[in-house]
Amino acid sequence: MPLDVACHLNVLVPDLEQPGLTRALGDLADLGYSSVVLPPIDPASAPLAEWAALFREHGLSPITLAGQAPGADVSSADPDEQERGAAALREVVEATVALGGDQMNGVSYGLFGRAATASTREAFDRSAAHLGTVADHAHERGVTMTFEVLNRYETAMVNTAQQALDLVAASGSEHLRVHLDTFHMAVEEADMLGAVRSAVPVLGYLELGQSGRGALGSGAVDAAAVVRTAVAAGYRGRVGLEAFSRSVLSPVATEVLAIWRDTYSDGRAVAAEAIEIIRSAEAAASAPEG
Numbered sequence: 001m002p003l004d005v006a007c008h009l010n011v012l013v014p015d016l017e018q019p020g021l022t023r024a025l026g027d028l029a030d031l032g033y034s035s036v037v038l039p040p041i042d043p044a045s046a047p048l049a050e051w052a053a054l055f056r057e058h059g060l061s062p063i064t065l066a067g068q069a070p071g072a073d074v075s076s077a078d079p080d081e082q083e084r085g086a087a088a089l090r091e092v093v094e095a096t097v098a099l100g101g102d103q104m105n106g107v108s109y110g111l112f113g114r115a116a117t118a119s120t121r122e123a124f125d126r127s128a129a130h131l132g133t134v135a136d137h138a139h140e141r142g143v144t145m146t147f148e149v150l151n152r153y154e155t156a157m158v159n160t161a162q163q164a165l166d167l168v169a170a171s172g173s174e175h176l177r178v179h180l181d182t183f184h185m186a187v188e189e190a191d192m193l194g195a196v197r198s199a200v201p202v203l204g205y206l207e208l209g210q211s212g213r214g215a216l217g218s219g220a221v222d223a224a225a226v227v228r229t230a231v232a233a234g235y236r237g238r239v240g241l242e243a244f245s246r247s248v249l250s251p252v253a254t255e256v257l258a259i260w261r262d263t264y265s266d267g268r269a270v271a272a273e274a275i276e277i278i279r280s281a282e283a284a285a286s287a288p289e290g
Helices: 020-031 048-058 079-099 121-140 161-171 182-188 192-202 223-232 251-257 267-286
Strands: 004-008 035-037 061-065 103-105 144-148 177-181 203-208 238-241
Touching (some): 004 267, 020 048, 020 267, 035 238, 048 061, 048 079, 061 079, 079 103, 103 203, 121 144, 121 161, 144 203, 177 182, 177 192, 182 192, 182 203, 192 203, 203 267, 223 267, 238 267
Parallel strands (some): 004 035, 004 238, 035 061, 061 103, 103 144, 177 203, 203 238
16 A cells, blocks of 8 residues: 555645635545645634535545643643643644544644743653543544654654654553654754654654755755665555645644744645655655665
C-alpha cells in the first residue's frame, strides 16, 4: 500500500471558512492527497456534520489538532487543571469521530510556549499518564492519538525523538504514538535520519516542514532522504506536508507561529511539489536492489 499523504490546510487557506475550504479540499484531492490536517477547532461550535460531508465528498480523511490551555493542562500540578486538560483532549477525540477522522495530532502534553511549559520530571510524568489514558480511550473510538515533538523555543518538555520515546514508555499505553516534524528536528536532532529510524516503532505521523517554513524543495531539510529512511525502516504510516506563509495565515496564527515573511505565494504549487517529492522518495526506497 502506498503511503497515506496529508497536507496541512493552512498551506492553502487560513481557516475552514467558505468558499476557501471547498476550493482547498478540491485542490488537495486533485493532487492525490488522502488526508488533510485541520487547524485547531472548537468542538462545541464547529459545524462538524457539514465539514464531515465535505471531507467525504472529496475523499479526504481529516486529522484534528488537540492542545492545552491555561487552567486546562495535563502537566499542571493542580489535579483539577489536569482533569480539565484531559477532558479537552477527549472532546477533540469525539470531534474527530464526528468528522469521520481516525487521527488526532497536537501538542497535547502541556502549554505551547517555552515560558509556559513546565520541564520538571513530575510534570513530564503527569503528562505521560494522562496522554496514555486518553490515547487508550481514543483507540477505543477508532482514533490514533499522536503528540508532536517541538523545538526548544516552543516547549521545554519534549524536544527530541528520544524524549518522545521516553514519554511513550512512561505513558503505559500501547496506543500512544509520536509525531515528528522535520522543521523542529532540524533545530534539535544531531542525527535527523537516525532519530527517525529510532522512532519508527511508535511513529504515528511524519511531518515534512522546511527549515524556513516554505516550499519543501528549498531549504536545509532533505525531505526526500527523510522519507526514504522512514520507508526503508518499515514505516507505513502517514506522511504530511506543513508549510506556512504570512500572506496565507490568519493574523493570529502568524503571531503564534512567528511567520514573519511570505515564504511562498502559491499554496497549491507548494502542495504539488511536496507530493511529488514524497512519492518519488517512497518509490526509491521501495525499489528492489540491484
